[in-house]
Amino acid sequence: MAKVLLLNPNKWGRGITVIWVASHAAALRAHGHEVRLFDATFYADWAENEVSYNTANQQYQPTDYDLCITFKQAPIREDLQRVIDEFDPDIVFWSALSSHIHGEGEYVSIQFGHDLMTEIQCRAVRIAGGLQVTANPAQTLQRFPGLTYAMGGETELLIRDFADRIDRGEAVHDLKGLVLRNESGKITFNPHQDLIHDLDELPPYDYSLFEDQVFFRPYNGEVVRAVDYELSRGCIYTCSYCVETVIQHYYDFDEATSRGTLIGAQNYLRHKSADRVMEEITTLHRDYGVTLFRCQDTNFLTIDRTMLNRLADLFDQADLPVQLYIETRPEGVNAASVQLLKRLRVDGVGMGIELATQGFRENNLNRFSDQDKIVRAFELLKDAKIRRTTYNVIGFPEQDEQSILDTIMFNNKLQPDNVTVAFYSPFIGTGQHLKATEDAYFADYDYDIDPQLRTLSLHNGVNRELLQFYKNAFARLAREGLGELERLKREKGLAGG
Numbered sequence: 001m002a003k004v005l006l007l008n009p010n011k012w013g014r015g016i017t018v019i020w021v022a023s024h025a026a027a028l029r030a031h032g033h034e035v036r037l038f039d040a041t042f043y044a045d046w047a048e049n050e051v052s053y054n055t056a057n058q059q060y061q062p063t064d065y066d067l068c069i070t071f072k073q074a075p076i077r078e079d080l081q082r083v084i085d086e087f088d089p090d091i092v093f094w095s096a097l098s099s100h101i102h103g104e105g106e107y108v109s110i111q112f113g114h115d116l117m118t119e120i121q122c123r124a125v126r127i128a129g130g131l132q133v134t135a136n137p138a139q140t141l142q143r144f145p146g147l148t149y150a151m152g153g154e155t156e157l158l159i160r161d162f163a164d165r166i167d168r169g170e171a172v173h174d175l176k177g178l179v180l181r182n183e184s185g186k187i188t189f190n191p192h193q194d195l196i197h198d199l200d201e202l203p204p205y206d207y208s209l210f211e212d213q214v215f216f217r218p219y220n221g222e223v224v225r226a227v228d229y230e231l232s233r234g235c236i237y238t239c240s241y242c243v244e245t246v247i248q249h250y251y252d253f254d255e256a257t258s259r260g261t262l263i264g265a266q267n268y269l270r271h272k273s274a275d276r277v278m279e280e281i282t283t284l285h286r287d288y289g290v291t292l293f294r295c296q297d298t299n300f301l302t303i304d305r306t307m308l309n310r311l312a313d314l315f316d317q318a319d320l321p322v323q324l325y326i327e328t329r330p331e332g333v334n335a336a337s338v339q340l341l342k343r344l345r346v347d348g349v350g351m352g353i354e355l356a357t358q359g360f361r362e363n364n365l366n367r368f369s370d371q372d373k374i375v376r377a378f379e380l381l382k383d384a385k386i387r388r389t390t391y392n393v394i395g396f397p398e399q400d401e402q403s404i405l406d407t408i409m410f411n412n413k414l415q416p417d418n419v420t421v422a423f424y425s426p427f428i429g430t431g432q433h434l435k436a437t438e439d440a441y442f443a444d445y446d447y448d449i450d451p452q453l454r455t456l457s458l459h460n461g462v463n464r465e466l467l468q469f470y471k472n473a474f475a476r477l478a479r480e481g482l483g484e485l486e487r488l489k490r491e492k493g494l495a496g497g
Helices: 019-030 050-056 076-087 109-117 131-135 137-143 156-168 244-250 274-288 305-318 335-343 358-365 371-383 401-414 431-438 464-480 485-491
Strands: 003-008 034-039 091-094 125-128 149-151 178-181 187-189 216-219 222-229 292-295 323-328 346-354 387-394 418-423
Touching (some): 003 109, 019 034, 091 156, 125 156, 131 137, 131 244, 137 149, 137 187, 216 292, 222 274, 274 305, 305 335, 335 346, 335 371, 346 401, 371 401, 387 401, 387 464, 401 464, 464 485
Parallel strands (some): 003 034, 003 091, 091 125, 222 292, 292 323, 323 346, 346 387, 387 418
Antiparallel strands (some): 149 178
């Protein structure tokens, strides 16, 4: 039996049941390994208050979430050292892939975990995976010298096999997917491991490592018990700014149609069986009181329809008091799919608008979403009484202030139930990262990236101060229109639009 400490370096000060923790814990425990979690979420000297920030800018409705959680006052690094001293792990592991890759700290978790471990004394090997390793393993190991190994791609089975070999005292250097640094500092990469084609090959995900307060979540003016959850992995689209393309490239899915659809997507999309999903949902509701399943699947409505219909049948039979929040694209929203979403107890749908100009989306972002289909999708969901959330992005290379204003007014036309906006961040390995760095919109590499909390843009046309203004005012302006824009800008000392 190997002892493995999973490290979740979440800085948001809000409960996130990071999916990779649950999936990796399950894989390791199924082989008899001892697994513990050190969760940084609620340490006062580490966390930033994401809920407060996004409530103030009207992305979230006010709740009493702060009364449901307690921040730890002990210094985080002292507590981490204490836990490591007591547990004496063979492996400390942080940062990994799942469907949970879209803007809640997943990209930068490798840096934050490294920051926490830098001064920690322990005998354990230190391993990290995730998006940055998958995109550029050599630069990532150079950037984070405290790592003993790195792992690209999907790592549940790889970390399990690594732990098996550590337990047996066997060499690990030939494991597929492993990135190694020898004594002279030379970095080598093993051949990539295969995709996990059958997600039921993984044991039921294990959420028992999370402390109870992690399950509380602000949601539409209430505090509910929630988990982040995945039914599937993969996306059929190749948007040039999205980290999904990094994973596609790692597994040699490099061809797409002229309309941005992945060629061979049927071999890249994978899903759990309906029975496995129902088993996990039932367990999480029974054992942890979870009523909201925040589905992190990249595009819910591209999940195999036979599987979803079978799952709807199981929901009808079980009649559990649970609901789903999903993300999808407007192309999949029609009368039939909306009825399926109702049967699946979908309470809310998030859709990426990104920005309003269809030509910019298509030519700059390789994202082909017809404007009329977006409008129609929002109408259909409204008629079905399914809550709608828009996902918007500001600060793309070549985006100007008028584009931001057009996007605000497009949201005003859609009248969603919730409006969110993120700062564009250049993720290494994506096409937009190359554009952003070559044209000096961003540095070649940025630390501390967080699309919700900060922009690191070097954009001269729409500078950081202006981007921060629109981040703070976006939701309000999307609901009320631009009538107060000039006054709000003057209050912040910004020139008139």
